[in-house]
Amino acid sequence: MNRVVITGxxxxxxxxxxxxxxxxxxxxxxxxxxxxxxxxxxxxITKIGxxxxxFDPLAHFEENKLPLYDRCTQFALVAAREAIAQSKLDFxxxxxxxxxxxxxxxxxxxxTQDENYQRLYLQGMKRCHPLTIPKLMMNAPCSHITMxxxxxxxxxxxxxxxxxxxxxxxxAFQMVRSGMIDAAVTGGTEAVFTFGTIRGWEALxxxxxxxxxxxxxxxxxxxxxxxxxxxxxxxxxxxQKRGAEILAEIAGFGTTSDASDIVMPALEGAxxxxxxxxADAKLAPEQVDYVNAHGTGTAANDITETKALHKIFGxxxxxxxxxxxxxxxxxxxxxxxxxxxxxxxxxIRDGFIPPTANYTERDPQCDLDYVANEARQxxxxxxxxxxxxxxxxxxVVAVKRV
Amino acid sequence: MADVASDVLEVIAKQAKTDxxxxxxxxxxxxxxxxxxxxIELIFxxxxxxxxxxxxxxxxxxxxxxxxTTAGDVIDAVAKLVTExxxxxx
Numbered sequence: 001m002n003r004v005v006i007t008g009x010x011x012x013x014x015x016x017x018x019x020x021x022x023x024x025x026x027x028x029x030x031x032x033x034x035x036x037x038x039x040x041x042x043x044x045i046t047k048i049g050x051x052x053x054x055f056d057p058l059a060h061f062e063e064n065k066l067p068l069y070d071r072c073t074q075f076a077l078v079a080a081r082e083a084i085a086q087s088k089l090d091f092x093x094x095x096x097x098x099x100x101x102x103x104x105x106x107x108x109x110x111x112t113q114d115e116n117y118q119r120l121y122l123q124g125m126k127r128c129h130p131l132t133i134p135k136l137m138m139n140a141p142c143s144h145i146t147m148x149x150x151x152x153x154x155x156x157x158x159x160x161x162x163x164x165x166x167x168x169x170x171x172a173f174q175m176v177r178s179g180m181i182d183a184a185v186t187g188g189t190e191a192v193f194t195f196g197t198i199r200g201w202e203a204l205x206x207x208x209x210x211x212x213x214x215x216x217x218x219x220x221x222x223x224x225x226x227x228x229x230x231x232x233x234x235x236x237x238x239x240q241k242r243g244a245e246i247l248a249e250i251a252g253f254g255t256t257s258d259a260s261d262i263v264m265p266a267l268e269g270a271x272x273x274x275x276x277x278x279a280d281a282k283l284a285p286e287q288v289d290y291v292n293a294h295g296t297g298t299a300a301n302d303i304t305e306t307k308a309l310h311k312i313f314g315x316x317x318x319x320x321x322x323x324x325x326x327x328x329x330x331x332x333x334x335x336x337x338x339x340x341x342x343x344x345x346x347x348i349r350d351g352f353i354p355p356t357a358n359y360t361e362r363d364p365q366c367d368l369d370y371v372a373n374e375a376r377q378x379x380x381x382x383x384x385x386x387x388x389x390x391x392x393x394x395x396v397v398a399v400k401r402v
Numbered sequence: 403m404a405d406v407a408s409d410v411l412e413v414i415a416k417q418a419k420t421d422x423x424x425x426x427x428x429x430x431x432x433x434x435x436x437x438x439x440x441x442i443e444l445i446f447x448x449x450x451x452x453x454x455x456x457x458x459x460x461x462x463x464x465x466x467x468x469x470x471t472t473a474g475d476v477i478d479a480v481a482k483l484v485t486e487x488x489x490x491x492x
Binding site for chain 2: 045203204205206207208209219220221261262263264297298299300
């Protein structure tokens with residue numbers, strides 16, 4: 001079994017348009033949740049989000065490529081370029097055949113679908129753009145990464161709603177660990193700011209009108225975000241041999257299913273995934289310093305997740321630093337696990353614990369150390385990152401400082 | 403507002419898949435086995451029926467002072483919103 005390490009990291013989010021901006025914002029603990037401006041909000045109840053209004057596709061892509069790139073593909077390509085450049089790997093040297101591209105996405109090309117349906121249903125036009133289907137298909141971001149970088153090993157997209165990215169990274173990790181491949185480009189991407197999608201979320205009655213305050217008393221629900229995080233992972237042996245900078249080691253992956261309710265989280269499923277992850281990483285609960293929580297800011301998730309942490313960590317739960325960075329970059333759904341693992345890796349690299357922003361008051365049912373509002377200077381040696389999705393898909397990834 | 407009351411009770415009974423005669427102002431929604439998703443569907447059905455917007459957030463015990471414990475609570479809330487938002491009680 002190979003040890004697996006991260007040697008490249010790319011991020012684009014409301015909290016930062018590259019890893020270094022993202023890292024600085026995490027340290028500053030400043031939430032990027034603000035009035036939505038990438039679409040008109042007239043007719044929406046939800047006026048806030050963590051969108052990326054100053055993202056300019058033409059700064060990254062030739063104009064003739066854009067008819068094929070939905071916004072979620074654009075984000076994935078931008079983050080992948082950053083990660084691959086940092087890794088200094090060239091996949092067109094034979095390595096491409098031994099490399100996978102496994103990407104998580106919860107919803108795929110929502111913007112493309114919205115735009116083309118509007119043409120037909122609203123504007124009375126008779127045709128869709130000829131590239132509508134290849135542009136909106138959920139696997140498109142992954143395909144374009146393989147084409148741009150010459151990756152010819154296994155590639156596919158995993159969809160498990162808010163656990164998509166953790167599942168993608170977990171599967172990629174297992175492929176490299178097992179020796180099936182030598183390297184992988186993995187992570188998640190999401191771009192769901194369309195009128196129809198937000199109205200759909202509003203109808204579920206889980207959206208916060210003010211901001212996202214995970215684990216805090218007075219929390220009113222979740223806030224949507226958009227973006228992508230992509231990482232390059234490879235065997236420890238290969239990274240060492242070529243003198244690559246190792247950002248962190250992926251230590252384990254655990255995943256379970258609730259098999260109960262389509263939207264309500266279940267304690268057994270959540271705690272089972274954490275337990276499975278620690279077992280896979282051969283870690284004792286006492287060894288974990290930090291948990292990047294799923295922490296959506298909904299009433300249901302935050303209480304269940306707190307209970308799950310108590311159940312698995314016992315007495316050590318009180319010593320754990322737990323934070324939800326969704327309070328700053330929003331809930332990016334299929335990209336969430338990747339953006340949150342990126343936040344965790346930033347903390348491991350620079351010796352700080354990212355905070356839970358917008359925290360106002362202790363909730364008696366959420367009684368852990370949530371690193372309220374200010375980043376904490378402290379080393380992270382071992383961390384886990386939780387994702388618990390609609391549909392009851394739970395996925396937890398463990399990372400280590402190397 | 404008698405129409406509102408009987409219409410609301412009918413919508414609740416339909417969502418709970420129970421006999422409308424068994425639902426009164428005093429009936430508690432929890433006793434009708436209306437779970438979280440049923441409540442959201444019920445609110446959607448009421449919004450559609452009366453052409454109103456009900457400010458309900460599943461994360462809060464009460465949103466904008468609206469408490470959905472009994473069928474009577476729902477009737478009162480809908481009646482108030484129909485007046486405020488000029489919805490249609492038909």
